[in-house]
Amino acid sequence: MYLLRSGIIYLLVLLLTVHQSFSQEKIRLINNWEFVRQDLGGIWEAVRPVGKGNPESVPLWEKVSMPHCFNSEDAVDPDVNYYQGPGWYRTLIDVKNPYNEGRVLLHFEGAGQKTEVYIYTTKVGSHTGGYDEWSVDITKAAEDFKRTEVCRKQFGGKVPLIIRCDNSRDLEMIPSDLSDFTIYGGLYRYLNLLYVPALSVDKVFATPETDAAGKAGHLTVRARFYNPANVVAAKAELRLLDPSGKRVAVKTVQLDDLKGDVQLWDLRIKEPLLWSPSKPVLYTLQTVITFAGGTFSKSEKIGFRNFEFVEKGPFLLNGQRLLLRGTHRHEDHAGVGQAMTEDMIRTEMKMMKDMGVNFIRLGHYQQSRIVLDLCDSLGIMVWEEIPWCRGGLGGEVYKEQARRMLTNMIEQHYNHPAVIIWGLGNENDWPGDFPEFDKEKIRTFMKELNDRSQRLDPLRKTAIRRCDFCSDIVDVYSPSIWAGWYRGVYTEYKQVSLDEFNKVKRLLHVEWGGDSHARRHSENPDNALNKIKRGGGADERAGDASLYGGAARVSKDGDWSESYICNLIDWHLKEQETMPWLSGSAYWPFKDFATPVRPDNPVPYVNQKGVVERDFTKKEAYYVFQSYWTEKPMVHIYGHSWPVRWGGEGEEKMIKVYSNCDEAELILNGKSMGIKKRNSQDFPAAGLRWSLPFVTGENVVKVAALKGREKVEDMLRFVYQTAKWGKAAKMSLKKIAEEDGMATVEVSLLDSNDVQCLDSTNWVRFSLAGDGKMVDNRGTSSGARSVQAYNGRAMIKVRLNKGKSVAGVTSEGLPAAFLKLGE
Incomplete structure (x- = not known):
């Protein structure tokens, strides 16, 4: 009997799980995409079989995955203006709607900046605005195409999805191209294939409120339905769960008007748990819609809090x-x-x-x-x-x-x-x-x-x-x-x-x-x-x-x-x-x-x-x-990316320590330099600073900080240079690290006596010939082929590709420098 009862319970759980999984199916369309960054002569160029028996066919599509951006590299390419124009994406989707009379939607989490959507050659939707979400119903277009001979013979029963994105300059579109940020193009947020029943919830609007003291809570809930089949009646069940998953309240509503925003719930809650940055507690609001054709459920996280900007x-x-x-x-x-x-x-x-x-x-x-x-x-x-x-x-x-x-x-x-x-x-x-x-x-x-x-x-x-x-x-x-x-x-x-x-x-x-x-x-x-x-x-x-x-x-x-x-x-x-x-x-x-x-x-x-x-x-x-x-104890000595400091022999230099601890002890080259107390109003570094002489050559600095009984530590090494330098006269290029086939190359700017020019801000430009690939167009201090020096040096990484390469660096007025890699 126990085994029978257990089996029945398992079967019921399984059936419930299957039912809920069909309340809404969302599939991220990530792989098996192709892309071309240009315009096409027409939609036909996107759906014809490219390259099959025709090696001269154009355009040339590249394989990509989502999310994808037109301007992943050229936004920070030092030598070109970033591309602003159209680009096309295509893929095949296997449309298998589990619902009788259900709907198939494409849900865009964001695409830049103007977008057109096609099923085969049929335009099914468009949108202007690169940053909001939007959806396209492709039910009819997909069903119509699946009944064609082209679908069966050319695409194996799958449906061609083609999307044109365009970030061309347009004065009648926001944001302005005068804005201090790149106006990117592409499917740069996730795109989802959704299956929903004939009646579904488009949006739930939950309004949780409390008084200033948080003693009295009030929740109102409205819903907006997606109802292209014109379902006339349904039942809504709403459940509110507290942050631990415990049910707080349940409400059932009979619905005979599914148009517009429908009021579903007005609930009073005594002393709700309050959301805050220190305790971001979230309630769960579940909305389950039942109608003659099936069931749809939607879950939302909400929070109770009261805020005021005091006049x-x-x-x-x-x-x-x-x-x-x-x-x-x-x-x-x-x-x-x-x-x-x-x-x-x-x-x-x-x-x-x-x-x-x-x-x-x-x-x-x-x-x-x-x-x-x-x-x-x-x-x-x-x-x-x-x-x-x-x-x-x-x-x-x-x-x-x-x-x-x-x-x-x-x-x-x-x-x-x-x-x-x-x-x-x-x-x-x-x-x-x-x-x-x-x-x-x-x-x-x-x-x-x-x-x-x-x-x-x-x-x-x-x-x-x-x-x-x-x-x-x-x-x-x-x-x-x-x-x-x-x-x-x-x-x-x-x-x-x-x-x-x-x-x-x-x-x-x-x-x-x-x-x-x-x-x-x-x-x-x-x-x-x-x-x-x-x-x-x-x-x-x-x-x-x-x-x-x-x-x-x-x-x-x-x-x-x-x-x-x-x-x-x-x-x-x-x-x-x-x-x-x-x-x-x-x-x-x-x-x-x-x-x-x-x-x-x-x-x-x-x-x-x-x-x-x-x-x-x-x-x-x-x-x-x-x-x-922050509250968690931390300590950090300033200068972890400052390998060489400079000054006169015996000159006192400041060491700054940033910490939220009560006190810190500094140790320089093995000798304690004393304990200092933190005082946020003692600028700089809240009083955690020491003026000390360094030794010429390598110095080791350690710090130990206490917050209550908890101890945190930090350490760094640097070279102290006392030699004076003149004008930069030459460059030296060397490999300073290699790991997993990736080499880090550093250029140093030197004067005529080979002393590093630690205040040099010369522009330098890296280049590479051979089997390797330079990791540039990253828009970082170590990922740009054209970059200003930092303290007389600059770095870039090279992917060696198990081969040989020659790295080079140039700077105006200085002889070029070269380095063999992979030998």
């Missing part, structure tokens, strides 16, 4: 003041452009959380649902915005795209507890795309977007950054404050911020910081501040981002060293601890990213303001943030 005051979360400690994210990565995989995204977001981030602005467009899901689960609050960025205001086509993208952003990401702000625009005071720049027309449209946002979601706030003549329209405003970079000096940060705070109802400071060329360091990083005019504000103005002309500014006249940026960040963070009225800030950005408007930067076409490089390599600034923003 003329700070930010409150669940009734308590919380300083928003933020950064920014562009969808951009070395070697793939915008086509970041889920693993890459997860790595990036985890690195942010480990740095101490509790807030992020997604600049300057809505981003992948994967990002939003991770913000929910990691506890990172979000400002998400539409890509109305720079250039002015276009016509009705332009405005309709902005309206549509705002609606899509809010509706698609409505349920994420992490989201607290909907951004309506960025730098809308920046003209250039149109002959007319009318501030009143921009204000009128900004008011329209603000009204739309508050109508669609009255509980979240609206915001913009840097458009002073619209600052009164939105709930929260961020002016331009770049103290110590584009204007002014960083010690003016607090006063400038207070002046701006007094002008608006609610201020949140997003975008601050400055560029740093990874691996470049300085013994005197603040020298440029002596040239800078003080008291003239700290905003960015026309021409300030240029490396040429205009008033003295650190962005043009500074050394772009990591040493300087660490000081700037250190000052900002220690000041923010003494600004009780500040709601928070967001450093710009977390990671370096590609941009077409900065060809002359030390890594060409890269905005280098990140605290990590495009390949996740941490810069020193990462640890400055950790020392202020």
Whole structure:
């Protein structure tokens, strides 16, 4: 009897599992794609059998996998403008819909920037806007094609899916090409094949609320149905599960009107568990729809929290003041452009959380649902915005795209507890795309977007950054404050911020910081501040981002060293601890990213303001943030990428230690240099700094830090050079590492006496001949064939391919250098 009962239970569980798996099937279309980066003469060129019996057929398609970006490398190629134009993708899909009268959908998580979709030669859908999600119903087109002889004979019963993406320049499309980021093309987010029954849920809108104390919770739920078969009646069962999976409440609703947004639930909850960055607890809302043709289920994660931007005051979360400690994210990565995989995204977001981030602005467009899901689960609050960025205001086509993208952003990401702000625009005071720049027309449209946002979601706030003549329209405003970079000096940060705070109802400071060329360091990083005019504000103005002309500014006249940026960040963070009225800030950005408007930067076409490089390599600034923003004990000696320091014999040099510990002991060359206590207001390095003489040659520095009873340590070695150098006269090229068939090649710039020129910033250009392949176009300090030297050196990697190669390097005015590899 026991075995029989167990067998019956197993069978029931199996049947339930099978039933639920058919509630919605999602298949990521990752492999077996072909791509061509050009336009075609017509759709027929995409579906005819290429190369079969015709070796001269064109175009030549390449095999790719998804996600995929047109501009994975050329966005940071120093010698070309990145490609802007059409590209075509094709694959075969095996359409096997498990539902009678079900629907087959293609769900795009994002594609840039204009997209057309074909089943064989039939156009089934199109979309304009590179950053929102959208779907195409291919049911009829796929069924019709499967009945053809062509399907059976030429494609073996499978269905040709062809997609044309286009990122061509278009003034009547947002974002503007004046924007300081690459407007990528391609299927750069995941594409999914969905099977759904005849009636399914398109969207669920869950609105969880609490009072400020978190004692009383309230949940309302609406749903929007996808019902092309015009099903007239259904039953909805809603279940709310707490973070442990325990059922909190259940509701059953009979539905006889499935049009529009249907109200499903109004639930009161006593003392719900509250979502916060320190405890990002998530409830699960399950919606199960049953109708004559079958069942559909949808699951959403939601969170209960209460937040407030106090007028003329700070930010409150669940009734308590919380300083928003933020950064920014562009969808951009070395070697793939915008086509970041889920693993890459997860790595990036985890690195942010480990740095101490509790807030992020997604600049300057809505981003992948994967990002939003991770913000929910990691506890990172979000400002998400539409890509109305720079250039002015276009016509009705332009405005309709902005309206549509705002609606899509809010509706698609409505349920994420992490989201607290909907951004309506960025730098809308920046003209250039149109002959007319009318501030009143921009204000009128900004008011329209603000009204739309508050109508669609009255509980979240609206915001913009840097458009002073619209600052009164939105709930929260961020002016331009770049103290110590584009204007002014960083010690003016607090006063400038207070002046701006007094002008608006609610201020949140997003975008601050400055560029740093990874691996470049300085013994005197603040020298440029002596040239800078003080008291003239700290905003960015026309021409300030240029490396040429205009008033003295650190962005043009500074050394772009990591040493300087660490000081700037250190000052900002220690000041923010003494600004009780500040709601928070967001450093710009977390990671370096590609941009077409900065060809002359030390890594060409890269905005280098990140605290990590495009390949996740941490810069020193990462640890400055950790020392202020994290609880887990950490300690880091400044200079892990600074192999050679310099100065006079016996000259005292500063060693800085970044740590969140109470105290630290420094040991230099085996001798204790004493214990220092951490004091966040003791600049720089919160008092954890030592001025000491080094020995000529190798030095070893160790530090041991204590937080309570927990001890953490760090160590580094460097060479101290006392020999003076003259002008760079020659270069030396050598292999400094090799692992798994990958060699690292380094060039050193030397004077006529073979002394390394440690302040050299010469441009160098690497080349390679032979069997190997140079790993360039990565947009990093060690992954660019044309790059400015950092402290008289530069590196690049070479994939040897089990063969022989010759690496070369040139620099204007210097003899070329060469190195044989693979021997």
